[in-house]
Amino acid sequence: MVALPKEGNPALTVDSEHNVYVTDGKVGTPKKGEVLIHVRACGICGSDVHFWHMGQIGDMMLETPCVMGHEAAGEVIELGEGVTDYKVGDRVAIEPQLPCGKCYLCMQGDYNLCQEVEFSSVWPYDGFMQRYKTHSARFIHKIPDSMTFAQGALVEPVAVAYHGIERSELSIGKGALIIGAGPIGLCTLALAKASGATPLVINDISKERLDFAKKMFPSVITYQSDLKKTNQENAIEIRKLFGPTEYDQPPCVLECTGVEAGIVVGAYVTRRAGTLTVIGVGKGDINNFPFMKLSLAEIDVKFINRYHDAWPPCIRLIADKVIDVDALVTHVFPFEKADDAMRTSADPSNGNIKVMLQDN
Incomplete structure (x- = not known):
């Protein structure tokens, strides 16, 4: 049994004034078809730094404060109505995009190109650089016990x-x-x-x-x-x-x-x-x-535009040791120091490759 959260929810936030800071976010309640996840690991991507520094990527603008992070893995701690494929305690890697599922692109399998996609960490959709986050159960993927949460988070760049x-x-x-x-x-x-x-x-x-x-x-x-x-x-x-x-x-x-x-x-x-x-x-x-x-x-x-149908094969590639991604993680920070982690990721002089937030 996994205990429901009783502590704070530190979240790494950036705003349109190019500020980066840790806020104490609310712990959400999973809606129908959703789960609540205790995020155990979240990597920092160059796009997170780009949003902080530039306030936009192409046409994707940062208009109000937004929580960053889309490379994540964690543990299911609460189930929303109708979720039957997962149970509390499941270890999962998180696919951070939520397509509409109705347009012709989704119907033909190219759901990464869906123009109505809700992508975590792209305003106005908060990302996973926070301890607790709700997410659709359709876009989480179980990982074996042999995989670490950091490896689960690295499924996204893979x-x-x-x-x-x-x-x-x-x-x-x-x-x-x-x-x-x-x-x-x-x-x-x-x-x-x-x-x-x-x-x-x-x-x-x-x-x-x-x-x-x-x-x-x-x-x-x-x-x-x-x-x-x-x-x-x-x-x-x-x-x-x-x-x-x-x-x-x-x-x-x-x-x-x-x-x-x-x-x-x-x-x-x-x-x-x-x-x-x-x-x-x-x-x-x-x-x-x-x-x-x-x-x-x-x-x-x-x-390319992100990915589709990639999580199961990439999980297998890492779990079966076809590829080794552990060396990519060069710096580790707790969620409470996520702003320091972001600054570290933005500074190439320190030799960082992948800066990872972890919550053990």
């Missing part, structure tokens, strides 16, 4: 990478380039390696992050972008790492930053007739897009 690889042309025995050695890039690298793609090259501007990637995956080839060179010149150097012929070049490039330079480099590295998949989230518009390079080479450019 799901992003998983959806990107699903949409790419990644192939066993063929090379791939991953651009960006942050959490999403490292999750993508882990899945690419597990898939049998080879050789694998990862590119970033940060030597420290590339060193981290090399420590996690000794066989990966790293390339640090030279900021004195053009994007095309860096692309030429990356291509040399794959081999001397056009056939050696990667048919699959996975861009995990959303930064203009990364997209351009990716376009010039991708083999003719290959696929450039943009996983990263960036500005609303980019100024330089190598249209004719992509056109003449018949390179497919694909994008």
Whole structure:
């Protein structure tokens, strides 16, 4: 039996004035079809920091204070009316999106593209950087006892990478380039390696992050972008790492930053007739897009929007130790110090990869 909450509900909140602070939120009561979850682990995503600093991502505006956090796992402590597939005490990873379930996109299985989706931590829908949070029972997934809550929270960034690889042309025995050695890039690298793609090259501007990637995956080839060179010149150097012929070049490039330079480099590295998949989230518009390079080479450019049907396979990948995500967590904070955790996540000088809130 899990005791119902008797303590406070610290919640990490940001507002449109670019303030970040911990509030004492209310403990909600689950409605029909919902459960109340004791959030045991919640990771900080770059989008959380972006909302704090910029107040928006694309057209998604932060208008009033909002609780951040969408990478979460926890324990079911109360059931709403009609919930029969779960019981109090179940350990769950949380899928943070609630689509309408009625539109044509939902009906054809592309519920991540639902235009009426309620996504936790995107205003006006509070996220999971709080000790207690209600959520639809349709979008929680049981995790085995062998998985930690931190691993359960990391299912979310793994799901992003998983959806990107699903949409790419990644192939066993063929090379791939991953651009960006942050959490999403490292999750993508882990899945690419597990898939049998080879050789694998990862590119970033940060030597420290590339060193981290090399420590996690000794066989990966790293390339640090030279900021004195053009994007095309860096692309030429990356291509040399794959081999001397056009056939050696990667048919699959996975861009995990959303930064203009990364997209351009990716376009010039991708083999003719290959696929450039943009996983990263960036500005609303980019100024330089190598249209004719992509056109003449018949390179497919694909994008992703979050994920769908990803939690069960990603849970299995982690639980069965096909991929190891533990090293991604570099800093841990309690919920009461979530504001310090956010500041740590925003400061690249401290070597953070994934900052995690935990409530034991």
